[in-house]
Amino acid sequence: MNATLGARRRAADRTATVLITGCFLLGLVPLVWLLYTVASKGWHMVVTSEWWLQSQRGVGFRDPGGGALHAIVGTAEQVALCAAISVPVGLLVGVYLVEYGRGTFARVTSFAVDVLTGIPSIVAALFVYAVAITTLGGQRAGWLVSLALVVLMLPVIVRSTEEMLRLVPDELREASYALGVPKWKTVVKVVVPTAFSGLVTGVLLGVARVAGETAPLLILVGYASGMNTDLFAGFQASLPGMINDQFVNLGSGGQAYGLDANGNRVPIHNFAPDRLWGAALTLIVIVLVLNLVARLAGRRART
């Protein structure tokens, strides 16, 4: 910027620099603030061993103790079933769109994936409810949550698979064809292995996307404070479900009082906030670790 620059232009440039940098800093505030809030309020729950080893069975909001194991197990099971369905189907759809997709049907498929990408989670949950409970007369249970999550995870897997397979150079495919390898074997043995770490990234991001999803839980399964490992029967906890449950307990009666050994009125501690932030921290850590691992895998894919 030279000295002959007019004062007005210089001022406009300075103002823009300040405003744009300000936007950026302002954009980071909520992230830092939120992470700090959750970490500072939740860490003292998460560092205890009982948090990882016990459930909340029989633990009221005024009772100390108990943990989040039931919720972690529930989340793990629901997400695992969801991934077991979404990953193979999503990979196949991605392979179809990149390796085979020509013509109208491919365009329709791609459009359908776009539509799925935009479906609100509550609509996915309503759909599963309408099919499994209203129409087929089923009971609310964990596996229905998994089905709703499939609707949300599938487009993530398809889009990342597409992106990664398109990065595979055509020379590799041609070299394989030139050796007389049939197309399906080229896809399975050459294209997919080349894109493998990128595909892992997509799967992990998909898992992270659905692990914190709460809307389906509210409609499709009740919250159980004890351990339920059965996806197909009964209420089941999960980390978002536990946060929601503790949120309900937050306001229970305001400040409560009890009597100590000498008969004096003493305030009773409400443990709901501790558990709420503890569960939130556990969930955030899981989701962020998944994201981090996904990005590392993705970086390896690019080099």
Next chain:
Amino acid sequence: MAARVRVAAPEAAPAPDPAPVPPLRLTGSGTARADRLFAAVTRGAGGFVVVLVLLVAGFLAVKAAPALRVDRVNFLTSRTWDVAGHRFGIVDMLWATVTVSAVAMVIALPLAVGVALFITQYAPRRLARPVAHVVDLLAAIPSIVYGIWGILVLAPLLRPVQDALGSAHWIPLFGNEGYSTGTIFDGGVVLAVMILPIITAVARDVFERTPVAHLEAARALGATRWETIRLTVLPHGRSGIVSGAMLGLGRALGETVALYLILSKPPAGPFSPSLFAGGETFASKIASNAAEFSTPTQTGAYLAAGLVLFALTFVVNAVARWIARRGDAA
């Protein structure tokens, strides 16, 4: 070395007539069948996705129909939502959904454009990538965590802002309805944080693809950094900003749990258009009334509300894709 030469030699001198070389005969009929089978399986997976989308729309519509048939008020124009009394009108939900999303857009859009400009035009190149990842992390945080943070931490601190804006209470949007927290405004601010990374990501993508020739031409004319942005980056990125905004809007319209936790249920009574009143969006209303899914008619009412939400987000997302595609073509 000698071996390589021998292998390479046939390539150097191509056979005069390559036609009889039989790669096809190498792959026997069993392989051809495997090839067709694999293609069919992948195509079938594609078909599954298509059928899934049709089923979602179909099931919601078919199961919502009985409720709409017994609806005693006009579904699209009535403000009454009384499930037991078979009165299903969506106007209140539509208003809450639209206003909360509008607040989010007003805050998030300029901020996101600023963040995207900073990452692409101002940040040192070595910093840009990690910084972009950090912003992406905002998108990874589950919405329920935004919800509890929004209502327990952020909303009480937004009180002064609400009071300051509320001093202009002759504007209907700013009317004081006696809410301390849990207002449309609180929900909108939290939503703004949630959609910021979505808009930023799309805007960043198009800003990065500003033709270098344009940038250099502007600089050669002596444009300042801001003038370069105004003359080249923003005009080039307009379609990206709009399509990113529409994607963010689609997300905001359908957001469920954060708003379910943040928004206060308004008491029955006269309608208030104020941003400083509570409210229920389509999604938050459906989520908080899962216990009312007792009869097919009652469930159907909520399925109908869900169908409207689906249609709304579908249209918004379709417009976003259309604009993005047109921008790509241009």
